[in-house]
Amino acid sequence: MEKENNSIVEVKKILNRVHTFMSLKVKGRLAQKSTDGLGKGCDQFCANVQGLYSACLEYLEKWMTPMEEFSSFMWMDLSETPDWNDVEACIKHLGEKGVPIDDAKCFDQVTNLKKFTERCNSDGEFNGLQAHQKWTKYFEKAKSIACYSELLKIAQFFFAVPSQNANVERLFSLMQASGPRKGTSCLLSH
Incomplete structure (x- = not known):
C-alpha cells in the first residue's frame, strides 16, 4: 500500500479489500481449547480479536473518508475498459x-x-502494471497529442494527488536520525 508510486485509486482498492480473517489453524486450536473446558477464555479471546479488527477497520474507514472525493477517478487504473459515464463524472x-x-x-x-x-x-503483463505505467503505455502508443490532450489533463491532475505520505514520513525520520551536521542548520528547529 505504501509503494512509492501507487496512485490514490490503487491505495483505495487495497483498503477496500481489507476484511476480518481468522486462520483455520487458529479456529482449530480454539475449538480444541473449548473442548478442553476453556470455552469462556476462547469466547473472550474471540471478542478481543473482533474488537481489534473493528478498531482497525474503523481507523481505515476514517483514513479513507478523504479519498471519497476521488471516487470519480476509479476508472483510471484501466483494469477495465473505461465507461463514458465514469469519465464524464470525472470531467x-x-x-x-x-x-x-x-x-x-x-x-x-x-x-x-x-x-x-x-x-x-487480455494481456496478463499489462494487467500487472500499475496505473501510471498503463497510462504511460497509452500515451506512448498514441499517434499525437491531439489523440489524448484532454485525457492528459485528467491524468496530470490525477497523478499529482499523493496517495499517501509514507515517503514524507521516511524523509523526516531520516532527517531526525541523522540530525543536523556541523556547519548546517536544521530548518525544522527554527
Whole structure:
C-alpha cells in the first residue's frame, strides 16, 4: 500500500479489500481449547480479536473518508475498459476544481482509450502494471497529442494527488536520525 508510486485509486482498492480473517489453524486450536473446558477464555479471546479488527477497520474507514472525493477517478487504473459515464463524472469533478476539460474532444479520446484497453486487458503483463505505467503505455502508443490532450489533463491532475505520505514520513525520520551536521542548520528547529 505504501509503494512509492501507487496512485490514490490503487491505495483505495487495497483498503477496500481489507476484511476480518481468522486462520483455520487458529479456529482449530480454539475449538480444541473449548473442548478442553476453556470455552469462556476462547469466547473472550474471540471478542478481543473482533474488537481489534473493528478498531482497525474503523481507523481505515476514517483514513479513507478523504479519498471519497476521488471516487470519480476509479476508472483510471484501466483494469477495465473505461465507461463514458465514469469519465464524464470525472470531467464534472475537475470542472468544479477549475480544470476545464473539453468533453467533446474527450469523448473521442475515450473511444480510442477503450480500443487500447480492450486490446491490452487480455494481456496478463499489462494487467500487472500499475496505473501510471498503463497510462504511460497509452500515451506512448498514441499517434499525437491531439489523440489524448484532454485525457492528459485528467491524468496530470490525477497523478499529482499523493496517495499517501509514507515517503514524507521516511524523509523526516531520516532527517531526525541523522540530525543536523556541523556547519548546517536544521530548518525544522527554527
